[in-house]
Amino acid sequence: MSLSTDVRLLALAQSFRTTLRHAVYLSRSMDSDGELTTMQMSTLSMAAEEPLRVSRVAANLGIRVPSATEQIIKLEQAGLVLRQPDPTDSRAVLVQLTDKGRAAWEAASRRRNERVAALLHQLGEDDRATLAAALPIIEKLNHTA
Amino acid sequence: MSLSTDVRLLALAQSFRTTLRHAVYLSRSMDSDGELTTMQMSTLSMAAEEPLRVSRVAANLGIRVPSATEQIIKLEQAGLVLRQPDPTDSRAVLVQLTDKGRAAWEAASRRRNERVAALLHQLGEDDRATLAAALPIIEKLNHTA
DNA sequence: GCTCATAGTTAGGTAGCCTAACATTTTCGA
DNA sequence: TCGAAAATGTTAGGCTACCTAACTATGAGC
Numbered sequence: 595m596s597l598s599t600d601v602r603l604l605a606l607a608q609s610f611r612t613t614l615r616h617a618v619y620l621s622r623s624m625d626s627d628g629e630l631t632t633m634q635m636s637t638l639s640m641a642a643e644e645p646l647r648v649s650r651v652a653a654n655l656g657i658r659v660p661s662a663t664e665q666i667i668k669l670e671q672a673g674l675v676l677r678q679p680d681p682t683d684s685r686a687v688l689v690q691l692t693d694k695g696r697a698a699w700e701a702a703s704r705r706r707n708e709r710v711a712a713l714l715h716q717l718g719e720d721d722r723a724t725l726a727a728a729l730p731i732i733e734k735l736n737h738t739a
Numbered sequence: 740m741s742l743s744t745d746v747r748l749l750a751l752a753q754s755f756r757t758t759l760r761h762a763v764y765l766s767r768s769m770d771s772d773g774e775l776t777t778m779q780m781s782t783l784s785m786a787a788e789e790p791l792r793v794s795r796v797a798a799n800l801g802i803r804v805p806s807a808t809e810q811i812i813k814l815e816q817a818g819l820v821l822r823q824p825d826p827t828d829s830r831a832v833l834v835q836l837t838d839k840g841r842a843a844w845e846a847a848s849r850r851r852n853e854r855v856a857a858l859l860h861q862l863g864e865d866d867r868a869t870l871a872a873a874l875p876i877i878e879k880l881n882h883t884a
Numbered sequence: 885g886c887t888c889a890t891a892g893t894t895a896g897g898t899a900g901c902c903t904a905a906c907a908t909t910t911t912c913g914a
Numbered sequence: 915t916c917g918a919a920a921a922t923g924t925t926a927g928g929c930t931a932c933c934t935a936a937c938t939a940t941g942a943g944c
């Protein structure tokens with residue numbers, strides 16, 4: 595990596611980190627009204643796709659398995675998920691959405707999407723196109739990490 | 740807002756929220772090695788620009804004033820910031836960086852920038868340009884919220 | 885079959901956040 | 915100008931989410 599490239603990459607990295615931080619504050623302000631926390635939303639999002647193990651929930655949330663167990667038990671007590679033994683491996687536990695959980699997730703997700711959409715509405719069409727193009731690139735970053 | 744526009748905006752909003760969530764996990768994995776937490780980094784970043792009040796730290800971090808006081812006192816005990824009365828308003832307290840605090844912030848910031856830069860290095864030039872163009876747009880979102 | 889690795893839970897402790905109550909200073913209207 | 919209300923922080927007490935360590939139970943391999 596040449597020196598001039600390095601400087602440009604570092605500058606972009608810094609901007610990226612700063613913007614990400616600001617976006618997190620924005621995101622947090624949208625979460626702060628509701629019943630479901632960001633972590634709960636994430637957990638339900640994963641389970642909405644397909645039942646998954648406790649260890650995968652922990653890995654995806656970036657927390658340890660005991661912490662994930664704790665949170666999942668709370669979701670279970672709230673009637674939003676079920677914990678059932680994995681038929682293919684009796685050690686494992688599969689977390690899956692209940693109907694109530696799916697409804698709660700969809701409602702919460704819709705509310706948040708509507709708020710973000712209201713912000714996006716204030717952008718120009720060009721800006722939205724640029725933003726849309728950037729999202730898969732950010733996902734790529736995540737994937738190569 | 741027309742219905743078709745609404746659907747497109749909602750779809751973009753959902754992608755945006757998902758990508759943001761993933762980016763947060765990425766960011767968190769980079770923070771998890773060091774001595775300074777994300778919140779501490781943010782606080783030092785603000786104070787690095789200019790001394791600021793406890794209430795502004797709280798507002799920028801999205802936490803309450805007592806919580807900010809708590810964190811700032813810890814930073815003070817670590818010798819990274821000073822708390823001094825605002826000369827223009829005796830109720831207020833100005834948080835400012837010590838030399839040690841500035842050095843710690845710069846070092847931590849550099850480490851994180853280098854890691855992100857290494858990821859950016861793996862992107863193509865076009866992707867980097869798109870990403871760079873999107874950052875100010877995301878900031879705009881934040882500003883209009 | 886014995887050993888070791890894997891999946892989760894339980895137990896106990898820490899840190900960060902909250903609200904409520906308080907002290908101090910500033911602002912502003914009667 | 916003086917007293918009430920607002921603004922700025924701090925203190926006190928409690929809650930929640932996270933952690934590590936220790937444990938149970940199941941699967942995998944020599």
